[in-house]
Amino acid sequence: MKTKLITAAVAAMVAASPAVAELTFTSLSYRTGPYAANGIPFADGYADYFTLLNERDGGIGGEMVNLLECETGYNTEKGVECYESTKDQGTLVYQPLSTGITYQLIPKVTADGIAMHTMGYGRTSAKNGSVFSNVFNYPANYWDGASVAINHLVDLNGGDLKGKKVALIYHNSAYGKEPIRTLEELSAKHGYDLSLLAVDHPGQEQKSQWLQIRRERPDYVIMWGWGVMNQVAIQEAVNIRFPMENFIGVWWSGSENDVKPAGDAANGYKAVTFHNVGSDFPIFDDIQKYVVDAGKAAGAGDQVGSVLYNRGLYAAYLAHMAAEKAQEISGNANISQADMIKGMEALEITQPLMDKHGLAGFGPEFSVSCENHGGPGLGAVQQWDAGAGEWSLISGFEPSDGEVIDALIKEDSEAYAAENNITPGC
Amino acid sequence: MFYREAGDFKTTYTDDNQTFPIKFDRYRYYAVLFFAFLIVPFVINDYWVNAVFMPFLIYAIAAIGLNILVGYCGQVSLGTGGFMAVGAYAVYKLMTGFPEVSIFIHILLAGGVTAMVGVAFGLPSLRIKGFYLAVATLAAQFFLVWLFNKVPWFYNYSASGQISAPERTVLGIAVTGPNTSAWATYLFCLVFVTICAIIARNLTRGTTGRKWMAIRDMDIAAEIIGVDPLKSKLSAFAVSSFFIGVSGALFFSVYLGAVEVGEAFGINKSFLVLFMIIIGGLGSIFGSFAGAAFLVLLPVLLKNVLVGMLGWPTDLAAHLEFMIVGALIIIFLIAEPHGLAQLWRVAKEKLRLWPFPH
Numbered sequence: 040m041k042t043k044l045i046t047a048a049v050a051a052m053v054a055a056s057p058a059v060a061e062l063t064f065t066s067l068s069y070r071t072g073p074y075a076a077n078g079i080p081f082a083d084g085y086a087d088y089f090t091l092l093n094e095r096d097g098g099i100g101g102e103m104v105n106l107l108e109c110e111t112g113y114n115t116e117k118g119v120e121c122y123e124s125t126k127d128q129g130t131l132v133y134q135p136l137s138t139g140i141t142y143q144l145i146p147k148v149t150a151d152g153i154a155m156h157t158m159g160y161g162r163t164s165a166k167n168g169s170v171f172s173n174v175f176n177y178p179a180n181y182w183d184g185a186s187v188a189i190n191h192l193v194d195l196n197g198g199d200l201k202g203k204k205v206a207l208i209y210h211n212s213a214y215g216k217e218p219i220r221t222l223e224e225l226s227a228k229h230g231y232d233l234s235l236l237a238v239d240h241p242g243q244e245q246k247s248q249w250l251q252i253r254r255e256r257p258d259y260v261i262m263w264g265w266g267v268m269n270q271v272a273i274q275e276a277v278n279i280r281f282p283m284e285n286f287i288g289v290w291w292s293g294s295e296n297d298v299k300p301a302g303d304a305a306n307g308y309k310a311v312t313f314h315n316v317g318s319d320f321p322i323f324d325d326i327q328k329y330v331v332d333a334g335k336a337a338g339a340g341d342q343v344g345s346v347l348y349n350r351g352l353y354a355a356y357l358a359h360m361a362a363e364k365a366q367e368i369s370g371n372a373n374i375s376q377a378d379m380i381k382g383m384e385a386l387e388i389t390q391p392l393m394d395k396h397g398l399a400g401f402g403p404e405f406s407v408s409c410e411n412h413g414g415p416g417l418g419a420v421q422q423w424d425a426g427a428g429e430w431s432l433i434s435g436f437e438p439s440d441g442e443v444i445d446a447l448i449k450e451d452s453e454a455y456a457a458e459n460n461i462t463p464g465c
Numbered sequence: 466m467f468y469r470e471a472g473d474f475k476t477t478y479t480d481d482n483q484t485f486p487i488k489f490d491r492y493r494y495y496a497v498l499f500f501a502f503l504i505v506p507f508v509i510n511d512y513w514v515n516a517v518f519m520p521f522l523i524y525a526i527a528a529i530g531l532n533i534l535v536g537y538c539g540q541v542s543l544g545t546g547g548f549m550a551v552g553a554y555a556v557y558k559l560m561t562g563f564p565e566v567s568i569f570i571h572i573l574l575a576g577g578v579t580a581m582v583g584v585a586f587g588l589p590s591l592r593i594k595g596f597y598l599a600v601a602t603l604a605a606q607f608f609l610v611w612l613f614n615k616v617p618w619f620y621n622y623s624a625s626g627q628i629s630a631p632e633r634t635v636l637g638i639a640v641t642g643p644n645t646s647a648w649a650t651y652l653f654c655l656v657f658v659t660i661c662a663i664i665a666r667n668l669t670r671g672t673t674g675r676k677w678m679a680i681r682d683m684d685i686a687a688e689i690i691g692v693d694p695l696k697s698k699l700s701a702f703a704v705s706s707f708f709i710g711v712s713g714a715l716f717f718s719v720y721l722g723a724v725e726v727g728e729a730f731g732i733n734k735s736f737l738v739l740f741m742i743i744i745g746g747l748g749s750i751f752g753s754f755a756g757a758a759f760l761v762l763l764p765v766l767l768k769n770v771l772v773g774m775l776g777w778p779t780d781l782a783a784h785l786e787f788m789i790v791g792a793l794i795i796i797f798l799i800a801e802p803h804g805l806a807q808l809w810r811v812a813k814e815k816l817r818l819w820p821f822p823h
Contacts (some may be wrong), residue, residue: 127512146722
């Protein structure tokens with residue numbers, strides 16, 4: 040009886056949610072749970088950018104943007120619930136910010152004909168657009184990140200990593216395991232020794248891993264962490280006096296939240312990135328004027344300009360560009376979910392375009408095609424300056440090792456195609 | 466008035482021993498089955514099945530399984546998440562290893578595999594009881610999750626360690642994979658729930674169940690009157706793990722489609738199912754359903770009310786959801802320590818006497 044009452048009540052509510060005729064985007068955010076510290080700035084940046092579009096430009100191409108937000112708590116079951124509750128409202132693109140949820144949604148979005156953009160996370164082999172027709176991971180993916188980190192080490196060592204010891208400390212999940220294959224292949228190519236150290240969710244307990252690092256004395260440590268794991272790892276590295284400039288995180292392990300708890304000792308910590316840092320771009324003036332000062336900032340409004348805020352903003356910017364492209368292709372301002380996929384496939388980001396939107400030099404130039412959903416895979420290295428309290432880029436956006444990565448992507452995507460009876464094609 | 470035994474004459478022993486001796490109960494049961502099998506499938510959509518019905522049905526199977534072990538046999542277990550993982554990985558290996566065999570059989574086999582694993586981890590129950598056994602099963606939880614993360618054979622050497630369910634059909638209709646229709650997955654789970662509930666109900670009413678309850682109430686006394694503790698405890702572990710394995714298999718293959726063992730089958734899952742049976746009522750099949758409904762539907766309902774209707778920020782709603790569910794659990798357990806099933810039982814007793822209570 041209770042069940043029936045509840046279900047009846049839920050039915051009434053679902054029916055009551057309004058139908059909208061605007062461009063709908065969905066932010067699958069996590070502002071609660073063990074990963075909230077990282078989820079909040081991203082969600083804020085994502086929301087603020089769309090608020091800016093609505094306030095300043097009146098939406099995209101004259102169509103207002105309706106941003107739905109759904110809390111996943113980084114939990115796959117809630118992620119599915121969010122997806123199901125928002126897909127019928129015409130969401131144009133999903134950006135779940137969780138590799139676990141991405142894996143869940145890949146088959147679902149493909150069956151439902153909706154685009155998904157996993158910027159710098161998710162399934163790396165989705166770069167092969169002929170197999171993963173609805174999933175995009177431009178401008179860079181995990182394997183690019185691993186390769187850019189190794190390239191940086193190669194540069195530091197004058198082009199030779201032979202005999203060096205590299206340790207990977209990773210979140211023991213699908214996310215953390217992603218770079219292992221690439222790092223192994225690269226280790227065969229460059230001749231370094233790789234050791235793997237897994238940290239279980241949520242990552243507060245890392246004493247034994249760092250004890251091992253202290254014992255084995257690797258030359259470099261690469262980190263694939265998220266949430267509280269990052270802060271703990273950096274603190275532990277400080278505790279064993281591991282030289283910070285030899286410690287490189289992936290882009291998900293390189294935000295202010297991660298380095299600040301360790302104080303001055305975190306000075307020199309590095310992370311890979313695929314977009315620029317700081318708030319020294321014209322667009323931030325507009326955000327201040329139209330969003331923050333107008334009292335419309337998402338969340339507490341205190342995250343503007345932080346690394347993950349910028350990433351959320353960049354994700355929203357790329358969605359905006361794809362939507363404009365889709366409007367241009369279809370000749371229709373009110374684009375459909377299928378149009379959006381075509382827009383993403385034809386996406387081209389150039390410096391003049393970024394200049395025009397107040398984001399000069401914010402990210403690399405790249406273009407997407409039906410075969411290549413991942414762009415060129417450019418990445419840069421950023422370093423933390425604890426004195427000034429800010430990140431700065433210490434390299435330009437440089438390409439990853441395409442030779443190694445493309446072969447791995449081909450292999451993995453073909454395995455997926457065979458498993459799921461997909462005939463690759465564009 | 467109409468809810469009573471009087472006037473409902475039974476002329477055979479079978480009639481006298483049926484599950485629902487009261488006519489009203491019987492009709493209500495048929496009505497629920499009719500509604501679930503013949504009405505819901507026609508009106509259900511993707512949201513309803515994926516957010517409400519499927520988790521409810523699958524957790525109900527897990528709760529029935531755990532209830533047999535904890536509620537009927539008195540063996541406290543915190544290994545539910547690990548056993549669900551066994552079911553999920555077993556069905557994954559079977560699905561990918563023998564694609565020509567029906568998924569229906571694979572799920573039952575996955576239950577069987579879990580039953581064997583459950584018996585192995587149930588062996589300590591012959592020596593230890595109560596909290597100590599809970600700790601032993603907790604070890605099973607951590608060991609199994611570690612195992613499925615560590616040994617690549619279990620996830621077919623995939624790069625990310627995730628397992629994902631390929632498309633499988635029953636009578637030509639897809640029930641796993643992305644191209645399923647809402648009614649098909651719903652009915653598929655419903656069939657399993659119905660079969661499991663009927664089996665569980667009848668097992669607990671018969672000799673086996675009486676032995677379990679004897680062990681639960683006082684194991685030394687039970688042994689003196691001739692109940693073999695080895696057989697009853699291990700059979701409870703086997704049957705309970707079978708159900709939990711089936712639910713784990715459905716959870717992975719039909720509901721989520723792709724899982725990662727640490728995230729989907731962690732210790733939280735063990736606690737969730739344990740809370741379900743504590744809130745629903747230990748030692749009651751109806752309680753398993755009620756508890757699963759409470760913990761699956763309430764968060765979805767609250768989310769829809771707070772975010773969908775009132776338009777509150779999602780983070781505030783998520784925090785409030787924890788607080789409200791937590792408070793309700795405490796209030797419930799203070800007001801009715803024996804769970805929702807006891808409320809139901811009391812209501813039935815009152816109905817029997819109504820309108821002349823004494």
